[in-house]
Amino acid sequence: MNVGPEPLLRVHGISKAFGGVQALSGVSLEIARRSIYGLIGPNGAGKTTLFNVITGFIAPDAGTCTLDGRRLTGEPVHRVVQLGVARTFQNIRLFHQMSALENVMVGMHARSTAGALGAVLRTRRVRDEEARMEAAAHALLERVSIAAHADAPSGSLPYGLQRRLEIARALASSPKLIALDEPAAGMNASETASLRELIDALREDGTTVLLIEHDVRLVMGLCDRVAVLDHGQLIAEGVPAAVQSDPAVIEAYLGAPAAPVATAVR
Amino acid sequence: MPRLPIPAGMSDAAGRSPLAQGALLALATAALLLAPFLVDALLGRAWVRVLDLVMLYTMLALGLNIVVGFAGLLDLGYIAFFAVGAYLYALCASPHFGLHLPFWLLLPAAALVAGLFGMLLGAPTLKLRGDYLAIVTLGFGEIIRIFLNNMNAPFNLTNGPQGITMIRPIEVAGVSMAKAHAIGPLSIPSLYNYYYLFLVLTLLVVFVSARLQHSRVGRAWVAIREDESAARASGVNTRNLKLLAFAMGASFGGIAGSLYASFQGFVSPESFGLMESIMVLCMVVLGGMGHIRGVVLGAALLVTLPEALRYIGPLQRWLFGQVHIEPSDLRLLLFGVALVVVMRWRPAGLWPSAIRHREFAAARATADNAVTGHRTGGSADAGSAP
Numbered sequence: 001m002n003v004g005p006e007p008l009l010r011v012h013g014i015s016k017a018f019g020g021v022q023a024l025s026g027v028s029l030e031i032a033r034r035s036i037y038g039l040i041g042p043n044g045a046g047k048t049t050l051f052n053v054i055t056g057f058i059a060p061d062a063g064t065c066t067l068d069g070r071r072l073t074g075e076p077v078h079r080v081v082q083l084g085v086a087r088t089f090q091n092i093r094l095f096h097q098m099s100a101l102e103n104v105m106v107g108m109h110a111r112s113t114a115g116a117l118g119a120v121l122r123t124r125r126v127r128d129e130e131a132r133m134e135a136a137a138h139a140l141l142e143r144v145s146i147a148a149h150a151d152a153p154s155g156s157l158p159y160g161l162q163r164r165l166e167i168a169r170a171l172a173s174s175p176k177l178i179a180l181d182e183p184a185a186g187m188n189a190s191e192t193a194s195l196r197e198l199i200d201a202l203r204e205d206g207t208t209v210l211l212i213e214h215d216v217r218l219v220m221g222l223c224d225r226v227a228v229l230d231h232g233q234l235i236a237e238g239v240p241a242a243v244q245s246d247p248a249v250i251e252a253y254l255g256a257p258a259a260p261v262a263t264a265v266r
Numbered sequence: 267m268p269r270l271p272i273p274a275g276m277s278d279a280a281g282r283s284p285l286a287q288g289a290l291l292a293l294a295t296a297a298l299l300l301a302p303f304l305v306d307a308l309l310g311r312a313w314v315r316v317l318d319l320v321m322l323y324t325m326l327a328l329g330l331n332i333v334v335g336f337a338g339l340l341d342l343g344y345i346a347f348f349a350v351g352a353y354l355y356a357l358c359a360s361p362h363f364g365l366h367l368p369f370w371l372l373l374p375a376a377a378l379v380a381g382l383f384g385m386l387l388g389a390p391t392l393k394l395r396g397d398y399l400a401i402v403t404l405g406f407g408e409i410i411r412i413f414l415n416n417m418n419a420p421f422n423l424t425n426g427p428q429g430i431t432m433i434r435p436i437e438v439a440g441v442s443m444a445k446a447h448a449i450g451p452l453s454i455p456s457l458y459n460y461y462y463l464f465l466v467l468t469l470l471v472v473f474v475s476a477r478l479q480h481s482r483v484g485r486a487w488v489a490i491r492e493d494e495s496a497a498r499a500s501g502v503n504t505r506n507l508k509l510l511a512f513a514m515g516a517s518f519g520g521i522a523g524s525l526y527a528s529f530q531g532f533v534s535p536e537s538f539g540l541m542e543s544i545m546v547l548c549m550v551v552l553g554g555m556g557h558i559r560g561v562v563l564g565a566a567l568l569v570t571l572p573e574a575l576r577y578i579g580p581l582q583r584w585l586f587g588q589v590h591i592e593p594s595d596l597r598l599l600l601f602g603v604a605l606v607v608v609m610r611w612r613p614a615g616l617w618p619s620a621i622r623h624r625e626f627a628a629a630r631a632t633a634d635n636a637v638t639g640h641r642t643g644g645s646a647d648a649g650s651a652p
């Protein structure tokens with residue numbers, strides 16, 4: 001157990017089986033505020049499943065997740081977002097027919113209030129909120145360096161920019177914790193480098209980052225702590241240097257022939 | 267891109283100068299106000315009736331557009347809400363129960379009751395997607411029709427297949443829509459009265475649709491249509507927003523239905539079959555799903571086209587001395603051909619929104635790139651969980 005300040009996210013004893021596949025068994029971990037936490041492991045280890053459990057997409061068979069002491073488990077996805085967890089997807093999921101700006105504005109849904117009646121009457125309050133959202137969305141696009149594409153349909157953006165847009169959309173809910181599922185997958189070296197800067201900057205601004213990544217160099221260079229999943233079990237946890245030399249981790253990776261390669265895309 | 271007069275109240279995205287915009291608005295207003303006179307003079311009284319029906323179906327199509335076009339919920343039983351509005355009006359303003367509640371009460375009531383039905387029928391379908399949703403809504407639509415058909419015993423609620431007759435015409439401030447009125451030297455026939463009433467309500471529906479589209483709610487609907495999981499991950503309460511879409515769409519249908527009942531003076535279950543649902547869906551899809559102007563165009567085309575085809579009969583007799591092909595047969599044939607042609611060459615609809623148009627162009631480009639080995643972003647996930 002960690003001593004020190006209360007962690008932001010506490011994952012406790014999470015288990016989840018899909019039919020015969022035990023995707024997660026008794027996973028527990030704690031993520032400190034303002035840190036970058038890496039989650040690695042071979043394909044099929046259960047990383048995405050853990051994301052789905054934390055963000056409310058999947059109900060676990062056992063265990064709980066709490067954010068700032070508030071229980072996330074059992075809440076619907078939109079409530080989890082409201083409570084402060086945002087995510088991206090392993091396969092980019094944007095709203096293709098909406099502009100980049102609108103994508104980000106949808107991301108602010110949980111932090112805005114205008115309803116149908118307000119929309120029709122377009123009261124002062126609604127207009128103000130709309131203007132605020134638009135300005136904030138522009139600022140976020142600026143932040144991930146795609147402001148030039150604000151009005152482009154998101155589906156027409158190049159791959160690397162789509163990844164960035166998805167991060168901007170997640171940030172739009174002003175999350176305490178942002179969970180990124182393989183954000184560097186399919187990126188080239190320069191795209192990865194600028195992604196790394198972006199993630200670093202997020203921590204600087206006080207956002208906590210949970211990062212699934214196959215690119216071991218990226219994870220080891222960026223993360224404050226790293227957890228390793230294998231066959232649904234947490235086999236190692238700690239600072240990158242310690243995890244890297246852990247015999248169990250080395251074995252897990254050597255056991256999986258498709259070792260940690262940067263281009264792994266499912 | 268075809269240029270039609272832009273309905274008043276819609277913002278101009280084409281970036282015209284205020285002067286040009288003003289001129290266009292004045293022109294459109296004049297055209298809309300004079301339309302029945304012009305149509306009557308040029309094409310005859312029967313076409314004024316067609317004009318009225320265009321308005322009715324525009325309201326109906328814009329209602330379905332909220333459900334299918336905005337929120338992406340494929341509803342094949344939408345006509346049920348039209349039926350609810352129509353029967354509500356018919357039952358409350360006809361000799362059937364001897365009621366004649368006023369129009370100003372029945373119109374909001376129709377919107378409200380149809381909206382409730384929308385939520386009621388929408389609620390069980392919340393977890394369904396795509397084809398499953400379509401099948402279930404199709405079933406619900408049929409249930410409503412069959413219910414109307416059979417509720418004449420033990421208690422005669424709907425008068426069964428005979429339907430309800432002698433529905434009272436709408437009266438606004440003591441002025442009956444069913445009579446001609448003289449304004450100075452001008453005589454305004456009944457069909458004109460209905461035209462102006464329908465026009466006002468249609469503009470209202472267009473206005474509400476446009477406002478909703480460019481709002482937090484409208485964006486959330488489109489997000490659900492584009493990717494429901496991503497919408498949830500963005501903090502959208504998909505359950506509530508889907509229910510809202512069903513309710514709003516149904517209430518537009520209910521309004522159109524109540525107007526239809528008084529306009530026809532008669533309703534029966536057979537006006538509310540699956541074919542009608544499909545027809546309204548075609549208006550939405552043909553024009554440009556999710557794009558208000560496109561949907562208005564779709565409704566106008568699909569109402570006027572069958573009427574225009576009626577002339578094919580006399581034309582044949584004039585040309586060949588006899589009728590070889592029944593116009594009604596031709597109608598469905600041409601209808602099918604039109605759909606195939608549009609879906610092949612203009613998959614985004616006849617008049618898609620600008621961004622949808624670009625999106626389709628971009629999709630074609632990425633499809634071409636994929637063949638030549640370039641990466642494409644955003645493959646769809648097959649599973650239900652991300």
Ligand SMILES: Nc1ncnc2c1ncn2[C@@H]1O[C@H](COP(=O)(O)OP(=O)(O)O)[C@@H](O)[C@H]1O
Nearest residue numbers: 018021023042043044045046047048049050651
């Ligand atoms: N929705 C699902 N239904 C059935 N099996 C699943 C589902 N999601 C994941 N799995 C299975 O759970 C295991 C872990 O998958 P996942 O969490 O995606 O791994 P990772 O993200 O670490 O590559 C795999 O064996 C996968 O096939």
Ligand SMILES: [Mg+2]
Nearest residue numbers: 047048049090
């Ligand atoms: Mg994964």
